[in-house]
Each structure stands twice: as structure tokens, then as C-alpha cells.
Amino acid sequence: MQWEVVIGLETHTQLQTKSKQFSGASTTYGAAPNTQACEVSIALPGVLPVLNKEAVECAIKFGLAIDAEMAPRSVFSRKNYFYPDLPKGYQISQFELPVVGKGKITIQVPATKNAEAYEKVINITRAHLEEDAGKSVHDAVEGMSGIDLNRAGTPLLEIVTEPDMRSAAEAVAYAKKLHELVQWIGICDGNMQEGSFRCDVNVSVRPKGSEKLGTRREIKNLNSFKFMQQAIEYETQWQIETLEDGGTIQQATVLFNPDTGETRAMRSKEEANDYRYFPDPDLLPLEVTEADKTRVKAEMPELPQALQARLISEYQLSAYDASTLTASRSLADYFVAVVNAGAEPKQAANWVMGTLSAKLNAEEKNILEAPISPKLLASLLKRLSEGVLSSSGAKHVFERIWNESSESAQIISVNEFGGLDKELRIIDEIILKDDLKQVSDTGAIEAIINEVLAANQAMVDEYKAGKEKAFNALVGQCMKASKGKANPAQVNELLKAKLG
Structure with missing residues (x-):
């Protein structure tokens, strides 16, 4: 029998706010345990939650970015379950009326040995505001467990897809696209190691051609794209083998062990009615007006697809170049700054995607850590375009600047550089000292x-x-x-x- 995998994702996106979802406690990462747990975080009797306006604006930004339906009136509910790191005995979330409704994200699935690259639209079911739980800490004291409530109450936007994905490659492409988008619009720092972007993956299999969904198992808290790929591939194969051996799939929450490459059941999976949702009586309904959306939209950056179209139309770049340069907002901002400083767009694109990106990858740095500024790179490309430098000479100058890690390193004051910008003085000083001037006579x-x-x-x-x-x-x-x-x-x- 041929099988088809069906995948949906639930992504917990930690919002970039200074304070928690329903209190003024700090959200700074890495503080000593329980030093950022206020009266609301630890659920002292009589305390009342107050909604964080900045978190609401983050949700609106996401809704606008995915062209989603947005509820003019949404409601907070209590999701009841008992766990040591949940001091209230319930989590404040949204259920029947989330702030962000149906939307969509277009993904690019890369080519493989057996298939060409393709685009696919992934439908978003909802995105709702909620608070994070605390964290159980095991063996900090030998043989004992403790509770750190610093994360309790941290603002989250949980983004839920339809079961639209049919392979691990599609799921990873979607997760990467979402990861890029939430950073681009400035609502999440995207730090997966610190838990700012965590994915739960629902996986089921069914006979090819069947419309009926199989029984799903939810792989919890994947914080690496590599692990996501491995976990989905293992879980898919496990479910197929179980069914072909005559077994049945039990709905469950499972964990992925990166050391063994295997998933294992943690507990049976609850249904929504097991959580006994009901409206939180301490919180008023949330109202989002058209004026709110207009104000937030005016503060948002140009979205990746709009910028790609502009790079193609205004700068005459290829679709591939435009897509690569908009892989992250910081990379796109760097490229645009190089062009605005006077570089020819195609030449700037080649250097940013080629020499600069290769150097960053080799040293495991991001674009914000590049020791050569956009204006300095534009000055280097100016001398290359003028024929003052050869291609190899330009790369030599680039390496010198990079390795010295300072734009002002070893600048000398000589008359022939007197009227030039600082960046051109740096380039010309290196050309002079290293005898790199190209012979064009x-x-x-x-x-x-x-x-x-x-x-x-x-x-x-x-x-x-x-x-x-x-x-x-x-x-x-x-x-x-x-x-x-x-x-x-x-x-x-x-x-x-x-x-x-």
C-alpha cells in the first residue's frame, strides 16, 4: 500500500515585549531562577491580569503580514490543566474567538534529487495570544526537581496551520518561512536555542487517495529545523510500519530524542474538551478597531514579497537574487544600504550573496556582525568599477578590512586623500600601502x-x-x-x- 503523510504545525512564538502578557514583570532571558516572577506570575490570591497592549500590536502585525481575517472582538479563556510549573492551575489563552483568524503563507520548497523546486500556499487556521508556563528544572540539586517561574506569563502568539503539508521538506520550508517572517516584522527574536520559537508538529498517515485523516501524534517542542526534519521522517516511517504490521495508532504527545533520532510517546493526547475551556472572568473582551490596524500597518516594514518585487522592478535583479537577498530583513537592509551608498545593484548583489555571505558563513557570523559596513563595501565596489582595482585586488582589500575588524584601522593622513569620504580614504590607503592599483595605461x-x-x-x-x-x-x-x-x-x- 502507498501512504501519504499529513502534517500540521502549531508554533509558539515568543513576542518581543519588555513585560509579560498580563503583568509588568520583565521578560529578559537568562535571569536567576524566579527573580522575574511577580505576584501575577506565581498566582497569589486576589491578583488580577492586565493585558499587554504591545503584545496585541504584535498579533495585529502578524495578521496584517499574512493577510488574515482579524476578529474585531476576541475573548480570553482559561485552559485548565495541572502541572507543577503552572501555578494558577490554568493557562490564559484564546479558544473560540482568537484575535487572528484565517490567513496564508506562501512557501518555496527546495529541489531534491527526485523533484524540482515548487511553491505552495499553507493556510493558517488561527493565531491566538496566550501566556507561557514556567519550567521544571531537574537535578539542579541532586535527586531533586525545582520550578523556575521566570517564563510564566511570557507573551506568546500560537500560530496554527491547516494540515496542508505532505512531507518533512514542506514542513521545514514552512517553519523557516514563518521564522523569517516573525523576525522581519519585529515581533519575535527567533532565538530557537532560548525557546523563543518552538514548533509542535502533528503527524498522521493515510492511504494515498483517501480523504479521511489518520490518527495524529504530536511531536512537541522542536527547536531546530534539522531535528524537525529528522523527527517527521522517523515518525512517518514508524506510523507506516505500525499500520502495515496490523497495529493501530493511538493519539499521543511524543518527544524527539536527537541522540537516537527516534520519537517516543510521552502521554496520551488530550482533546479540547479535556481542558474545560471557559471565558476568563477577569479579562474584558479584546477589541481591535480599523484605526488600530491602520496605525500598526503604518509602523510596519516593507514585507519580503513586496521588497522582492521592488528589487526586480527597480534594480533589475533576477527573481533568484531578490529571493536570496530577502532571506532575512538584516540581509535585505544591508544590501539596500550598499546600493543607497552608490553601488551598482547587480554588482552589490553579487558581492553580498557571494564574497560577504561566504565569509559570514565560514566564521558563523550574521550580517549584523560583519566588520565591513555597507558604505565601506560600496566604496570598495566604486574603486572596482572605476578600474582602480582588479577583481583579485578588491578581494585582497576586502580581506584586509575584514581581518583588521575596524573601519578606521591604519588610516594615514596624506594630501591625496584629503577631500575623500572616510570610507574611500580607507580603501585608497590599503591600495597605496599594498601596491594594488590596477595598471590601465x-x-x-x-x-x-x-x-x-x-x-x-x-x-x-x-x-x-x-x-x-x-x-x-x-x-x-x-x-x-x-x-x-x-x-x-x-x-x-x-x-x-x-x-x-
Whole structure:
């Protein structure tokens, strides 16, 4: 029998607010245990929750970004369950009336050996505001467990999809796209290691062609795209083998063990009615007006798809370049800053996607840690475009600046740099000190060519006999004779003229 996997995701996105969802306690990560747990966090009798306005604005931003339906009136509910790190005995969440309703996100699924790349629309069912629970800490004291309530009450936006994904690759592509989007619009820092972006993945299988959904198992708290891929692939295979062996799938919550690459059942999976949802009597309904949405929209950055379209139309970049440059907001901002500083768009795109990104990846840095600023890179590309630097010379200057990790490193005051911007002074100082200025003088290049031709008559004869490779060899000899400083385009042009 052929099987089809059906996948839906629930993503807990920690919102970038300074205070908690229903109190003024700090959300700063890494504080000593229980130092950020106020009266509301620990549920002292008589305390009342007060909704965080900034968290609501984050939810509105997300709704606008995915073109979602947004409820003019939404309600907070109590989700009842008992766990040591949930001091109230319930979590304040939204159930029947969430703030963000149906929306959509378009993903790009990368090519594989067996399939080409493709686009797919993933439907968002809802996104609702809620508070996080605390954290159980085991063996901090040998043989004992403790409770850290610093996270209790931290604002979350839980984003729930329809069961639209049919492979681990689609699920990972969606998670990455969502991860990029929530950072782009500034509602989440996206730090998966700190738990700011956690995914629960619902996986079921069914016979191919069947419309009936299989029994799902929920893989909890995946905080790595790599682990998500591994967990889904293992869980899918486990469910198929269980069914083909005559077994049945029991609805359950499961955990993924990255050391073994396996999932294991943690507990039976609850249904919504098990949580005994009811409206929270301490919180008024949340009303979002058209004026609220208009105000928040005016504060939002240009969205990735809109920026991609602008890079294609205004800068004449390819769809691939535009997509790559908008992989993150910081990368896109860097590229736009390089162009705004005077660089030609296609050349800037090539350097940002190529030399700069390769260096960042090699050193495991993000674009915000790059020691070469957009204006400095634009100045380097200016000298390259002017022919002052060769391509290899430009890369040499780039490496010098990168390794010195300071834009002002070793600048000297000489008259010939007097009227230049600081960034151009840095570039020109390195060109001068390292003797990198490209030779573009026609007479000087002709003299080099004449010497090379005189010393390599055999290559000349081969070229005239029709062997094109001999021409490239002669170009190489000319570049070697000039110590790499001759303008390659001029060498090619003048050499062809000499050879006739």
C-alpha cells in the first residue's frame, strides 16, 4: 500500500515585549531562577491580569503580514490543566474567538534529487495570544526537581496551520518561512536555542487517495529545523510500519530524542474538551478597531514579497537574487544600504550573496556582525568599477578590512586623500600601502604584451594554428608579468589586436 503523510504545525512564538502578557514583570532571558516572577506570575490570591497592549500590536502585525481575517472582538479563556510549573492551575489563552483568524503563507520548497523546486500556499487556521508556563528544572540539586517561574506569563502568539503539508521538506520550508517572517516584522527574536520559537508538529498517515485523516501524534517542542526534519521522517516511517504490521495508532504527545533520532510517546493526547475551556472572568473582551490596524500597518516594514518585487522592478535583479537577498530583513537592509551608498545593484548583489555571505558563513557570523559596513563595501565596489582595482585586488582589500575588524584601522593622513569620504580614504590607503592599483595605461600594457609575445613564440604559433587555449595561456602570461595588476579586459583587447 502507498501512504501519504499529513502534517500540521502549531508554533509558539515568543513576542518581543519588555513585560509579560498580563503583568509588568520583565521578560529578559537568562535571569536567576524566579527573580522575574511577580505576584501575577506565581498566582497569589486576589491578583488580577492586565493585558499587554504591545503584545496585541504584535498579533495585529502578524495578521496584517499574512493577510488574515482579524476578529474585531476576541475573548480570553482559561485552559485548565495541572502541572507543577503552572501555578494558577490554568493557562490564559484564546479558544473560540482568537484575535487572528484565517490567513496564508506562501512557501518555496527546495529541489531534491527526485523533484524540482515548487511553491505552495499553507493556510493558517488561527493565531491566538496566550501566556507561557514556567519550567521544571531537574537535578539542579541532586535527586531533586525545582520550578523556575521566570517564563510564566511570557507573551506568546500560537500560530496554527491547516494540515496542508505532505512531507518533512514542506514542513521545514514552512517553519523557516514563518521564522523569517516573525523576525522581519519585529515581533519575535527567533532565538530557537532560548525557546523563543518552538514548533509542535502533528503527524498522521493515510492511504494515498483517501480523504479521511489518520490518527495524529504530536511531536512537541522542536527547536531546530534539522531535528524537525529528522523527527517527521522517523515518525512517518514508524506510523507506516505500525499500520502495515496490523497495529493501530493511538493519539499521543511524543518527544524527539536527537541522540537516537527516534520519537517516543510521552502521554496520551488530550482533546479540547479535556481542558474545560471557559471565558476568563477577569479579562474584558479584546477589541481591535480599523484605526488600530491602520496605525500598526503604518509602523510596519516593507514585507519580503513586496521588497522582492521592488528589487526586480527597480534594480533589475533576477527573481533568484531578490529571493536570496530577502532571506532575512538584516540581509535585505544591508544590501539596500550598499546600493543607497552608490553601488551598482547587480554588482552589490553579487558581492553580498557571494564574497560577504561566504565569509559570514565560514566564521558563523550574521550580517549584523560583519566588520565591513555597507558604505565601506560600496566604496570598495566604486574603486572596482572605476578600474582602480582588479577583481583579485578588491578581494585582497576586502580581506584586509575584514581581518583588521575596524573601519578606521591604519588610516594615514596624506594630501591625496584629503577631500575623500572616510570610507574611500580607507580603501585608497590599503591600495597605496599594498601596491594594488590596477595598471590601465595602454602603453604600459602593450609593453608587457610585447615582452610576453617575444618570449612565447610557440604559443603564438599554436594560436595562429587555431588553438584557442593558447590565447588564454598568453593572457595568463601577461597577467603574471604584470604581477596581476594589468586590467584583464585591456589585456584581452590589446592582445587580440596584436595577434591579428
